[in-house]
Each structure stands twice: as C-alpha cells, then as structure tokens.
Amino acid sequence: MIRYPYLEEGATIGVTAPSSGVGVELHDLIDLSCSRMKAKGYDVIVGETVWTQRKAKSAPARLRAGEFNEMMSNDRIGLIIPPWGGELLIEVLEFLEFERFKPKWILGYSDISVLLLAITLRTGIATAHGTNLIDLRGEFSDNTTAKWQSVLSMKAGESVIQHSSDKYQKEWQHSNPSPCVFHLTERTDWKVISNAAVTMQGRLLCGCIDVIRHLIGTPYGDVRHFQEQLISNEPIVWVLENCELSTADLRRSLVQMRLAGWFDNCAGILFGRSGANRPVDDYTVEDVYEDLYEEVRIPIVYDIDCGHVPPQITFVNGAYVEIEAREGKGIVKQTFNP
Structure with a gap:
C-alpha cells in the first residue's frame, strides 16, 4: 500500500x-x-x-x-x-x-x-x-x-495530468541569468523506439541511473519486495535518466538492472534527455535503447522531460501512472492510488 x-x-x-x-x-x-x-x-x-x-x-x-x-x-x-x-x-x-x-x-x-x-x-x-x-x-x-x-x-485518490514541455534547455548559461532560471530554446521531441504511438500503465519508479544502480543487491533496492508487498504485483513503469555515463557504461548498468529483476513485470521504460551518452566505438545511445528493447520487448520512450536537461515533469514514486507518447508529445496522468 x-x-x-x-x-x-x-x-x-x-x-x-x-x-x-x-x-x-x-x-x-x-x-x-x-x-x-x-x-x-x-x-x-x-x-x-x-x-x-x-x-x-x-x-x-x-x-x-x-x-x-x-x-x-x-x-x-x-x-x-x-x-x-x-x-x-x-x-x-x-x-x-x-x-x-x-x-x-x-x-x-x-x-x-x-x-x-x-x-x-x-x-x-x-x-x-x-x-x-x-x-x-x-x-x-x-x-x-x-x-x-x-x-x-x-x-x-486524486489525479493530475502533465504534458511534455514545448521547449527544453540545451546548455546552461550561468553568465546570462534568466528570470525563470532556464533558457528554453530547443523543441522538445519525445521519441519512441518503435516509431509508433505507445501507451503504458503501472506504478511509477524514477531515478538517475548513475546512482540508483548502486542500490542493487542492498536492503535499499529491493524492487521485488516493493512489487509483491506494497503494490500487489502491479506492473512498474520506470523513468530513468543518465547524468554522466558513456553509452557502454549505460548499457552495463541497464543489463545489471535487468539481471537483478528490476524490469520484471515492467510495463514500459522512459529515459530523460541527457547531455552525457557519449558514444563508445560508434555505439550510440539509440543502440543502447534498441538493444534493451530487443531484450524486454516493452515500450521504450526517450528524450522525455526528466533529469539534468531541464525542464522536468514531477514524477511521483509509487503513484499509478498512465503515459501516452505520440508524434513527439507526451501525456502523463498520475493517480494517487493506495
């Protein structure tokens, strides 16, 4: 609960x-x-x-x-x-x-x-x-x-709907302060691995991959207990973002999460925009997402409003979420179900 x-x-x-x-x-x-x-x-x-x-x-x-x-x-x-x-x-x-x-x-x-x-x-x-x-x-x-x-x-019991942003910030400009802090100049475009509209529903879990991966195998990262004891085996929707990882390190981390069972009974995975994702030997972040999709066969959406490339949607860990991604736009409905 x-x-x-x-x-x-x-x-x-x-x-x-x-x-x-x-x-x-x-x-x-x-x-x-x-x-x-x-x-x-x-x-x-x-x-x-x-x-x-x-x-x-x-x-x-x-x-x-x-x-x-x-x-x-x-x-x-x-x-x-x-x-x-x-x-x-x-x-x-x-x-x-x-x-x-x-x-x-x-x-x-x-x-x-x-x-x-x-x-x-x-x-x-x-x-x-x-x-x-x-x-x-x-x-x-x-x-x-x-x-x-x-x-x-x-x-x-209440619900709230959030929409993908119109524009995002490409880079920080600390020498040019903005009244709203961010400089939103680039058009937001939520992308889907299958290039088709997707929907997903489940319980939301979020985090920065660089750091939450270190919870695997500890008493603080027991996703299976959470799923079985607190949400009655409802599917999980993951929202993840990468702060500093190269594509190879990102791939290693996602494989580790999968092998640890973090993607079991998962309804979809969303990835935030990132200024990292440095290719390794022509291995791009799109390749990483494609490889993960081949393994889990669930909707994967990327470049969403989450993480270190602002702005970002407020996602609530544990909330029931319904997400739709279509033609570059996203809709996130969160309901505070017990």
Whole structure:
C-alpha cells in the first residue's frame, strides 16, 4: 500500500543537504531560493548541512542522516527540498530511521533520487522526483517546472495530468541569468523506439541511473519486495535518466538492472534527455535503447522531460501512472492510488 503525503497551503519547507551542500561563494543562491518560497506563502527552515561543502559532501554521513531524520520527525515540516544533488548520498542510507518516517513530501532529483527510491521501496511512502530548490530561485518558473506545487497538493485518490514541455534547455548559461532560471530554446521531441504511438500503465519508479544502480543487491533496492508487498504485483513503469555515463557504461548498468529483476513485470521504460551518452566505438545511445528493447520487448520512450536537461515533469514514486507518447508529445496522468 502506497502512502501519499499532502502539501498544505502555507506549509513549512525543510531544506537539508543529504548529499552536497552549498559552498560559501554560492550562499546567495540559497537565500534567493528561500525568499522565493516565502513569497509563495511557505515558511522555510534551513539546516546547517546546507551551508557547507567539503570533500564531495555537505558533512559526514551521520550528521547528514541525523539532520534529515530530525526534519522527517518535525511535525511542522511538510516538505523537504534539498538544495540540489551531489555525489555521495548513498553513504547516509544505513543511518536513516526508515521505520519512524511518516508520510512527508521529499522533492529532488540526481543523487537525491537514491534517497527517494530507497524510501518508497522500503516504506511505501510516495516521494517526488522533480526540480530541486536552487532551480526554483527565478522570478517565475516555466509551466513544466511550476507543476510541482499542483502535484504535491493532490489528495489520495486524486489525479493530475502533465504534458511534455514545448521547449527544453540545451546548455546552461550561468553568465546570462534568466528570470525563470532556464533558457528554453530547443523543441522538445519525445521519441519512441518503435516509431509508433505507445501507451503504458503501472506504478511509477524514477531515478538517475548513475546512482540508483548502486542500490542493487542492498536492503535499499529491493524492487521485488516493493512489487509483491506494497503494490500487489502491479506492473512498474520506470523513468530513468543518465547524468554522466558513456553509452557502454549505460548499457552495463541497464543489463545489471535487468539481471537483478528490476524490469520484471515492467510495463514500459522512459529515459530523460541527457547531455552525457557519449558514444563508445560508434555505439550510440539509440543502440543502447534498441538493444534493451530487443531484450524486454516493452515500450521504450526517450528524450522525455526528466533529469539534468531541464525542464522536468514531477514524477511521483509509487503513484499509478498512465503515459501516452505520440508524434513527439507526451501525456502523463498520475493517480494517487493506495
């Protein structure tokens, strides 16, 4: 059974850094992001880990876990948003108090997807794969990014529909700030391996392949338990994205996931746009997707709105999802079924 948090109007947002914190030279980004949240009517509590960064992490693992556990037990806080991702979130998992967690929204992506996936798989608490706090510092958000509030404000049993973006950002332009943070210049085009319209339905699971693959074989990546004990053997729809992997490493990772049973009883796989996917010996990312399709024979859609090439749709781990991809466009309907 999936348990869904509910974001109340005027809720308190907890900002903590279970992966990377923010160096002194970028503290103004946190201040600006928090002021934007306050302008929307939220209260904000910022943890100490947010303000520090050393040796690829905000703080030692026990400190990061302790601050996160404290925010999860703080009844004032209705939503936790890390500042951004990072590298070493996996270090904190063994110190998290999963059995004490109550339903509370956690929103983020990249390395944060390790935390999101582990919590949903172990506890059945829905988590939200989407924007991070730093990317909400703009004067306004594009329509795709802004949907996070509508999604997290749904109640159990309700549905929300999101559409593929019109345009996406090809590259970051930090020297040319935008009022909505992103520079959306390229036409979005969801692609399907079969070149035909596809639909899929099932329970949603999301993550950055670079990091969630390391949950395989651990107590935090038991997809079979999740499927059998928490969603009554309903099919899974995977939404995955690649941050830094070459095509060969991506292929190895997907084979490992398949051999570990992560794609058993799977209704479809969607891949986000990526600035990585470096070909190896003429082996392209399209070749990777074709090879995976030959093995699993389920719909595969790629270049969708997810991950490190913004904007991105807010996907909820554990939600019942119905997805349609047709003529370069996508429709995502999520229903908060228990």
